[in-house]
Amino acid sequence: MTNHWIDFKNADCILVMGSNPASNHPVAFKWIQKALENGAKLICVDPRFTQTAAKADIYAPLRSGTDIAFLGGMIKYIVDNNLYFEEYVRDYTNASFLVNPGFKMPGDNEGVFSGLTGTKTKEGFVSGTYDKASWSFQMNADGTVKNDPTMQDPNCVLQLLGKHFSRYTPEKVEQITGTPKDKLLEIYKTYGATGKAGKAGTELYAMGWTQHTVGVQNIRSMAIIQLLLGNMGIAGGGVNAMRGESNVQGSTDHGLLFHILPGYLQTPAAALPTLAAYNEKNTPQTKELQSANWWANKPKYMASLLRAFYDQGLPLEDAYALMPKIDDGVNYSWLTIFDKMYKGQFSGFFAWGQNPACSGANANKVRQSLTKLKWMVNVNLFANETGDFWQGPGMKPEEIDTEVFMLPCAASMEKEGSISNSGRWMQWRYKAVDSPGEAMPDGEIISALYHEVRRLYETEGGAYPDPILKLTWNYGKHFDSHAVAKEINGYFLEDREIKGVLYKKGTLVPSFAFLQDDGSTSSGNWLYCNSYTEDGNKAARRGTEDPSGIGLFPDWAWAWPVNRRIIYNRASVDKNGAPWAPNKPVIQWNATKKAWSGDVPDGGWPPLADTEKGMKPFIMKTAGVAHIFGPGLVDGPFPEHYEPLECPIDKNLMSPQMVNPAVKRWETDGVPELDLRASCDPRFPFVCSTYRVSEHWQTGVMTRWTPWLLEMQPEMFVEMSHELAQLKEIQNGERVTVTSARGEVEAVAIVTLRIKPLTIDGGTIHQVGIPWHYGWRYPDPKFKELRSANLLTPNIGDPNTMIPESKAFMVNVVKKEVKR
Amino acid sequence: MKITRRSFLKNSGATVAAGGLGLALDAQEAKASPTRLAGTTRTTTVCPYCSVGCSIIVYTKNGKVVYTEGDTESPINQGSLCSKGSSVFQLTHNNPDRLKKPLYRAPKSTKWEEKSWDWTINRIARNIKKSRDESFKLTNSKGQTVNRTEAIASVGSAALDNEECFIYQKFLRGMGLVNIEHQARI
Numbered sequence A: 001m002t003n004h005w006i007d008f009k010n011a012d013c014i015l016v017m018g019s020n021p022a023s024n025h026p027v028a029f030k031w032i033q034k035a036l037e038n039g040a041k042l043i044c045v046d047p048r049f050t051q052t053a054a055k056a057d058i059y060a061p062l063r064s065g066t067d068i069a070f071l072g073g074m075i076k077y078i079v080d081n082n083l084y085f086e087e088y089v090r091d092y093t094n095a096s097f098l099v100n101p102g103f104k105m106p107g108d109n110e111g112v113f114s115g116l117t118g119t120k121t122k123e124g125f126v127s128g129t130y131d132k133a134s135w136s137f138q139m140n141a142d143g144t145v146k147n148d149p150t151m152q153d154p155n156c157v158l159q160l161l162g163k164h165f166s167r168y169t170p171e172k173v174e175q176i177t178g179t180p181k182d183k184l185l186e187i188y189k190t191y192g193a194t195g196k197a198g199k200a201g202t203e204l205y206a207m208g209w210t211q212h213t214v215g216v217q218n219i220r221s222m223a224i225i226q227l228l229l230g231n232m233g234i235a236g237g238g239v240n241a242m243r244g245e246s247n248v249q250g251s252t253d254h255g256l257l258f259h260i261l262p263g264y265l266q267t268p269a270a271a272l273p274t275l276a277a278y279n280e281k282n283t284p285q286t287k288e289l290q291s292a293n294w295w296a297n298k299p300k301y302m303a304s305l306l307r308a309f310y311d312q313g314l315p316l317e318d319a320y321a322l323m324p325k326i327d328d329g330v331n332y333s334w335l336t337i338f339d340k341m342y343k344g345q346f347s348g349f350f351a352w353g354q355n356p357a358c359s360g361a362n363a364n365k366v367r368q369s370l371t372k373l374k375w376m377v378n379v380n381l382f383a384n385e386t387g388d389f390w391q392g393p394g395m396k397p398e399e400i401d402t403e404v405f406m407l408p409c410a411a412s413m414e415k416e417g418s419i420s421n422s423g424r425w426m427q428w429r430y431k432a433v434d435s436p437g438e439a440m441p442d443g444e445i446i447s448a449l450y451h452e453v454r455r456l457y458e459t460e461g462g463a464y465p466d467p468i469l470k471l472t473w474n475y476g477k478h479f480d481s482h483a484v485a486k487e488i489n490g491y492f493l494e495d496r497e498i499k500g501v502l503y504k505k506g507t508l509v510p511s512f513a514f515l516q517d518d519g520s521t522s523s524g525n526w527l528y529c530n531s532y533t534e535d536g537n538k539a540a541r542r543g544t545e546d547p548s549g550i551g552l553f554p555d556w557a558w559a560w561p562v563n564r565r566i567i568y569n570r571a572s573v574d575k576n577g578a579p580w581a582p583n584k585p586v587i588q589w590n591a592t593k594k595a596w597s598g599d600v601p602d603g604g605w606p607p608l609a610d611t612e613k614g615m616k617p618f619i620m621k622t623a624g625v626a627h628i629f630g631p632g633l634v635d636g637p638f639p640e641h642y643e644p645l646e647c648p649i650d651k652n653l654m655s656p657q658m659v660n661p662a663v664k665r666w667e668t669d670g671v672p673e674l675d676l677r678a679s680c681d682p683r684f685p686f687v688c689s690t691y692r693v694s695e696h697w698q699t700g701v702m703t704r705w706t707p708w709l710l711e712m713q714p715e716m717f718v719e720m721s722h723e724l725a726q727l728k729e730i731q732n733g734e735r736v737t738v739t740s741a742r743g744e745v746e747a748v749a750i751v752t753l754r755i756k757p758l759t760i761d762g763g764t765i766h767q768v769g770i771p772w773h774y775g776w777r778y779p780d781p782k783f784k785e786l787r788s789a790n791l792l793t794p795n796i797g798d799p800n801t802m803i804p805e806s807k808a809f810m811v812n813v814v815k816k817e818v819k820r
Numbered sequence B: 001m002k003i004t005r006r007s008f009l010k011n012s013g014a015t016v017a018a019g020g021l022g023l024a025l026d027a028q029e030a031k032a033s034p035t036r037l038a039g040t041t042r043t044t045t046v047c048p049y050c051s052v053g054c055s056i057i058v059y060t061k062n063g064k065v066v067y068t069e070g071d072t073e074s075p076i077n078q079g080s081l082c083s084k085g086s087s088v089f090q091l092t093h094n095n096p097d098r099l100k101k102p103l104y105r106a107p108k109s110t111k112w113e114e115k116s117w118d119w120t121i122n123r124i125a126r127n128i129k130k131s132r133d134e135s136f137k138l139t140n141s142k143g144q145t146v147n148r149t150e151a152i153a154s155v156g157s158a159a160l161d162n163e164e165c166f167i168y169q170k171f172l173r174g175m176g177l178v179n180i181e182h183q184a185r186i
Helices: A005-010 A026-037 A067-080 A086-092 A157-165 A170-177 A181-195 A215-228 A248-253 A275-282 A294-309 A316-322 A334-342 A363-370 A442-460 A481-489 A707-712 A722-727 B005-012 B021-031 B085-091 B117-135 B162-175
Strands: A013-017 A041-045 A058-060 A116-121 A124-130 A201-205 A239-241 A348-352 A375-380 A403-408 A417-420 A425-429 A496-498 A501-503 A587-590 A595-598 A686-691 A717-721 A735-739 A744-752 A758-760 A763-765 A767-771 A809-815 B041-046 B055-061 B064-070 B103-105 B137-139 B145-156 B177-181
Touching: A005 A026, A005 A201, A013 A026, A013 A181, A026 A041, A041 A181, A058 A181, A067 A157, A067 A170, A067 A181, A067 A215, A086 A215, A170 A181, A170 A758, A201 A215, A215 A239, A248 A417, A248 B162, A275 A294, A275 A316, A294 A316, A294 B162, A316 B145, A334 A363, A334 B145, A334 B177, A348 B117, A375 B117, A403 B117, A417 A481, A417 B162, A425 B041, A442 B117, A442 B162, A481 B162, A707 B085, A717 A722, A722 A744, B055 B085, B064 B085, B117 B145, B145 B162, B162 B177
Parallel strands: A013 A041, A013 A201, A041 A058, A201 A239, A348 A375, A348 B145, A375 A403, A686 A767, A717 A744, B145 B177
Antiparallel strands: A116 A124, A403 B103, A417 A425, A496 A501, A587 A595, A686 A809, A717 A767, A735 A744, A735 A809, A758 A763, B041 B055, B055 B064, B137 B145
16 A cells, blocks of 8 residues: 555545445544544445445446556546646656657557567457557667657546547546446536645555456556556555455565566566676666665665674675576466476475465365375364365365375464564564464574574585575574564664764664675665664554644554555655645655654655755656556556457457457467457356455455454355346355356355346446355365355466456356255 | 344345445444453464454463454454454364365375374475476576576465465575466566
């Protein structure tokens, strides 16, 4: 999140789209309610009339997978009606930048941007790749970008944006999304009203936006809207991802993904054999005036990370050489892992606190993949479908060679450490009780494995043992969360004088501004530098004062970076440092004292009007301004509507290009007999979406084993409209089978008014919804029935993130033939 | 209106709205009994479920969790909890189904066997070493230095503490893994 949970109360308008916080982040709804009490409007857009919709001022349905069409229409409305915040857009975004005249947009280029190569089929391009050369800016001789502050040049970003989205008329959007035109216009008008200085609009999303083949572009669409309306960096604004796990924010921050190290530093690649080459490739340079270009500090963060990994006596280059390197351009993400696993390319596998046999898209492929392993380690509180895959439905244990280890771990209140919430607040938790039986904290299990692997390499040698033997583990024999938290923060490794102050060797670094690129500091994760200093463990703070009055609570726990509660907050003020919203300032500049007050500013420089020292607000962007034109993505600098991989209509009403041309197509490149697709197929006529309920969590691996919760939501169900139920002769409460090209699931039918058929391009389209919290390991005592929603979902990923499209795919629903 | 847990369940079922409001009332009722907390130790924690980050107070007595409730001091949840946050009592030793011993399933076996931690850790470490030694690549097909194993993959960890996440990825990368993924990808 750019903002944080409490900050919702500062909004004048809240758009909930791609999420359902009333069900899935219920306590956060407290702050939505607070905003409503203050007169804010709540808009909910969802295929289903959710618990959030029940509280909304305006609800609109849409066909799952058509969010870009919906939001594209809003962009057009904002531009056409001059609702954008002109000063903000001109000075704080790249709207005035001039784009290369060779750049072509989908309206003039058969539905794709310029530079695409790929296989042309009757659906348009498949498995395409963009050469982004034409997605570039016109440059001045001094290396700065050409711009037109009047934003009238036909090649400037704002004009191109207007031209691109001119195709997204309300009539066209209604045809694609099924949302009635009057609802569209009501929402566009209501949300567009937040473009005035002093007004704040926020957007709350979750998996409803990410789990699509256009997931990143869904979010980009909203980021563009928020920038047009001046809603980034302000109180009550932002684009806010409500994340689904207690520490998925922290675990992402700590680089538990193939492409990033802790602190979002790029994973070293084979083409970068030295640290110098790594720094040169990955450290952005700029000639723009007044741009802080914060990532220019990256070499300091990488050097400090290497010092937290390996023997500190090593030259930095030698430490870098030890790091594993990925091949350039090769994707090692989730869907690829299970594809390779099915093809027998892995011998060992850890599923640590995760249940991929239920949570992975196309779960039958995942289940089959696990049978190809030599060994698997599964760590969890409870038995689950992954650890027990070998005795699951359809499995023959006597034919499965996989050696399986099921390790019992401690629950959250049985150990001590920190987690980071969606608002980036790092909060410390304490141990209340011992674990039952021999269950151990995950940290203790990891530590034990490290010591044993190291012992084996020390005593027996083996393939290139150096990276293991030179890895540092200064936490003692047993796991010590304080020792690790300090290493993550970082130390001075030698005496160092900075700005006249001597920092002694062995003391904790006060913040990442003090980190060095010469190996004289360590920091496991620069973003968390400042969290555990000589002043103590800031995550454990419990101060309840709010001097800001806008709910920042700076002394409650700690937020990254450097306790900043709203990021990009320099965009909440004008060029002179005066807040756009004087009644709810995030920061403000005192010209007499020459100092900021309020939240920790995004850098302490004076405001932009100081042409010598002032800095532009979006300091993580190379040019200091936010990207309305975003050439960094692999599938286009502007969002464009494409249909989901599986959809109910045989043409994209916007262009001849059916599906996002940049997605990797598994039905041809994966395992053809398992990676099945059925689009516009009469066997699977209904749009299906997965979702969650309040009483369960993820695959239910904890909540299904919690009797109070299981009692409230005992089993798999499918929600459908009365119209569909009548069509299929299904009664409320009857058992039905939901099938897709990839699998089938038994469920109880819930016939409800919450879902209505939609009119799409003149035809009737039915949608159904299923929760993904169930499996077969528990409570089904016979391990017979496959209940996991992901048995149905397709394994196709967004081309930027490779997050699977679990929110829009095609199914059939039929009465179960054998009555229970 | 007095709402008992039973009537709340009956009324909510799968109907629209309602949400966690009924449960919040229920929690207030329970809190009104001071004798229940006499002699207990109060420890603060943060909910293990979604990412709102609600604070919870865990009351223990004689090494057992006897009660949990929302922490009114937290500026985020101000004492409120949802249905999941209100049920963490049942995640501890109070839940008879928690896994308590390392379990091992041998190749082709039809059953789990209980094992000691020492045996288990050694056996996994041996497997890691064998997989790594058989697969370790100093260079790729282009002759570039890669120092990696592609024979072992890892998923998971979004439920771990930050400090555990840090040493987990450090351990995996230290062994040369590149196939490292987790919940954020799905």
